[in-house]
Amino acid sequence: MDSKDFKQALPGITVISEEDPDYERSRQIQNTRFNYKPFYIVKCKNTDDVIKTIKLCQREHKSVRICSGGHQHEGMCSADNVVVIDLSCMREISVCKDSCTAWIEPGAQLQQVYQDLEANDFTLPGGGGNTVNLGGLVQGGGWGMLARVGGLTCDSLQEVNLVTATGIPIKVTQDNQYQDLFWGIKGAGGGNFGVITKYKFQLMKHQKSRLFAIRYASAEEPRLLTKLLDCYLNELPSFDDQITSFARVSHYNDQKQESCLTFTITFNCFGCEQIIYNQVRDFFERLSNLKQREGGHGELEWENLDTKQKISDTDLLINSSVALPHKVSSAFPRGDIAQLSQKIIDFVDKHKNFDKAATYLSIHSLGGKIRQISADSSSFFYRDKEFLLQFQAWWQQPNDDKSEDYINWIRDFRQELDKAGCIEGAFINFPDQTIVEPSGDEKADKIRLLRYYYGN
Numbered sequence: 001m002d003s004k005d006f007k008q009a010l011p012g013i014t015v016i017s018e019e020d021p022d023y024e025r026s027r028q029i030q031n032t033r034f035n036y037k038p039f040y041i042v043k044c045k046n047t048d049d050v051i052k053t054i055k056l057c058q059r060e061h062k063s064v065r066i067c068s069g070g071h072q073h074e075g076m077c078s079a080d081n082v083v084v085i086d087l088s089c090m091r092e093i094s095v096c097k098d099s100c101t102a103w104i105e106p107g108a109q110l111q112q113v114y115q116d117l118e119a120n121d122f123t124l125p126g127g128g129g130n131t132v133n134l135g136g137l138v139q140g141g142g143w144g145m146l147a148r149v150g151g152l153t154c155d156s157l158q159e160v161n162l163v164t165a166t167g168i169p170i171k172v173t174q175d176n177q178y179q180d181l182f183w184g185i186k187g188a189g190g191g192n193f194g195v196i197t198k199y200k201f202q203l204m205k206h207q208k209s210r211l212f213a214i215r216y217a218s219a220e221e222p223r224l225l226t227k228l229l230d231c232y233l234n235e236l237p238s239f240d241d242q243i244t245s246f247a248r249v250s251h252y253n254d255q256k257q258e259s260c261l262t263f264t265i266t267f268n269c270f271g272c273e274q275i276i277y278n279q280v281r282d283f284f285e286r287l288s289n290l291k292q293r294e295g296g297h298g299e300l301e302w303e304n305l306d307t308k309q310k311i312s313d314t315d316l317l318i319n320s321s322v323a324l325p326h327k328v329s330s331a332f333p334r335g336d337i338a339q340l341s342q343k344i345i346d347f348v349d350k351h352k353n354f355d356k357a358a359t360y361l362s363i364h365s366l367g368g369k370i371r372q373i374s375a376d377s378s379s380f381f382y383r384d385k386e387f388l389l390q391f392q393a394w395w396q397q398p399n400d401d402k403s404e405d406y407i408n409w410i411r412d413f414r415q416e417l418d419k420a421g422c423i424e425g426a427f428i429n430f431p432d433q434t435i436v437e438p439s440g441d442e443k444a445d446k447i448r449l450l451r452y453y454y455g456n
Contacts, residue, residue, distance in 0.1 A: 001060050006040060009056050014043040026086070027078065029067070032398045033325035034075035038065070041084045047161065047169055047197040050085060054195070055167040057083050066195055068106040068135030071320065073328045074431045077136070085195060087135055095120045100203045101158065106135025106196060122203040125150030125369075127429070129320030136190035138199060140429035141380045143388070145268040148244040148368030150204050152380060154186035155373055159200040162193070165455055169197075184450040187380030189428045192447075193454040210269040210277060211305035214284055216291070217253040218298040219260035222349045225249075227294060228263055228287055230341035233333075233363070235286075236386045240279055241368035242270040249344055250360035251353040259353050261345070266305070326394040327407045329414050330430035331423035332385045340422040347413050357395035357406045361413070364388050379447055382425060389423065390430045 001009070003017040016026045017040050026041045039062065042053045057064050067077035068087040078084050090105040093116045100122065104113060111130040117123050125146040127137045142153025150156065159173045160182070172178040172185065181193055190196075216228055232247060239245070247265040252258075269276045284302055291300050333340055344361060353359065367386045375383045382388070391413050393406040400406075411434070417423045426435045 003040065006056070006060070010042065010049075010052055013045075013049050013052065016041040016043070027084075028323060029070035029072070029075060029078050030320070030323045031073055031075050031326055032323050033327065033403070034078070035398065036075065036078040036080050038078055038080070038082045038084045041086050043086050043089050045089050047163060050087075050163045050195050050197055051167050051169060053083070053085055054163060054165070058167065066135070066190065068190075069109065069131065069133030070323075071129065071132050072136060072190075072431070073326070074433050076431070087195070087197070088133065090197065093117075095122065095203075100205075102201050102203055104134055104199050104201065106133060106199070108134050110134070110137075117203065118206050121206050123150075123206045124153070124156055124201055124203055126153050129318055131319075131321045134199065135196060137429065139185050139188065139190035139192070139196075140431075141187045141378075141427065143364050143366075143427070143429065145209075145244050145246070146204070146270060147370060148239070148365060149242045149270045151369040151373055152187070152378075154378055154380065155369070156201045156203070157182075157186055157199060158202055160185060160196045161198040163195045163197060165194055180446075180450060181454055183377075184379050184447055184454075186378035187428065188447045188450070189431075192451050207271045209306070210272055212267045212269070212280055213264060213301075213303040213305055214267075214287065215255065215262065215264045215301040215303070216287075216296075216298055217256070217260050217262040218296070221294075221296060221298065222261060222345050224291060224294045224296045225261050225263050225349075226341050226345040227290055229345060230338050231287060231290060232265060233337050233341060233387065235283060236365050237367055239283075239365070239367075240276055242273075242276050243280065244268050244270070244368070245365045247363040248360050249348050249363070250358075251348050251351070252358065252360075261349055324394050324396065325398045325400070325403065326392065327410050328393075328430050329391040329410050329432035329435070330427040331389045331391075331414060331417065332382045332425045332427070333387060333389070333422065334424045335421050339420065340417070343417055343420055343422055347416055351409060351413075354395075354402065354406060354409075356397075356400060356402065357393055359393045359406065359409050362390040362392060364390065379443060381443060382427075388427050388430075389417075390427070 007015045016022050044050045063082045065078050065082050065084050067084050088107040090107040092105045094103045110126050110132050126144045128144050138153050162172050163169050172182050174182045245267045250262050253262045267280050365387050391410045393410050
C-alpha cells in the first residue's frame, strides 16, 4: 500500500507522509539525537481515529509508535519505517467541580492542564516540563513539584479509555475486569498496553505555593559539598509532606557562569503556613552552621523565588519547549547515604563541565504521599525510597563530535555508583535502554505478562 492508498483508507484523518511539506517538522521529536523517519504520521483527533488507524496498520502489517508530545527521552515515541499515531491534537480538558475530577486527553500540555485546573480551584500532581503532554507521563508514574503532598501523577488516576492493540475500545478501572491492566498502566511505561485516549483524575484543591532555593558553589571544597549533600539527603524524610524539593549537583554555577562545584536545592511549599516556611528556613540555618564548622569560604545563598504576589502552578514547571539532543538515565538509592554523597561529589568534581554541553545530576524528593500509598496499588516499584536520581546531559547540535563523550559521562557516572552498591533500578519517566529489566521479581514478571497479553 503506497502513501496515496494509505491516506485514502483513512478519510477525514490527517496523514502526513514524506512527500508532504509538513513532514520534516512533524517527524521531529524533542530529543534531536534521534533522526527517525517514519512512514506516516497520523494526526488523530478522537478515539475513532485511533481505532481506524490501528486496524489499518494491523491489516497492512505496519509497526506502530504512540506519540502524544514527543518528550520520550529515548525516542521510543517514533522510529524508522513505522506509523506514528500522533495524539497531540487530542487536548480536551473537562473538569467536574461536584466530583472533584477531570477527564483529560493525552495531547494536553501540562501548562494548559495546570491553568485550566487552577481556574476551577483545583490542581494535580503532574510532571515538571511545561510542554510535556499528559500521555506517557502518567504511565511512567509522573513526578512533579507536588509529589510529596499529592503523590505521583498515576496515583490520582481513576479510569482510562483505551484502545487495545487489536483496535478494541475498552474502559479500564481498578474495579472492572481490566483491573490488572489498570495496575500496569500506573507506572510501567507508556505505549506498552494499547493507546489511552482519555484519563480521569481525582483532583486536589488548589493552594498557594512558596518557592525557595538554597545554593552553594565552590571550586575547592568538595569535602564541604559532600557534607551539605549528605545533610540534605538524610533530612528528606523529616520534611513535612507539603514540602517537595529537587536538587542539582553540577560543575557549573549558572548564576555566575563559571566552572565550579555547585549544589542547588529548590523547595516548593504547598500552602503558605508559616510553620512550613520555618522548616525550610531552619534547614538553611543548619546548613549554614555546617558550613561555618567546616570553614567554608563560599557564600551559602538563600533565594526567594516567589517574587510575584501569587505563585501559579505553572511556575512550578521548567521550560521544556526547545528540542535538543540529550541523554538521561536514572536510579534509586541503595545502602549508605554517606557513601552515595561522597561518590556523587567525587565524580562531578573529577569530571569537569564540557564546553558545549550541560551535564549534571538531579535529585527528586519522594516520600510523603508516595510512601503512604500501598505498594500493591500500582506497578511503580520504589515507594519506600526517599528520593530518585536523574543523570542528565544536554547539548546543542545533534552532529556534535563530542556527543559520545556526553553520553559516556552518563554511563560512567551511573556505572560508578552501581559498582559501589549505591543505586538500584530506574524510573520509567527517565528511561535508559541500556538498563536491563530485573528478572525473578514478582512485579517485573507481572508487567512482562501484561505486555505480552495486551501489547500483541
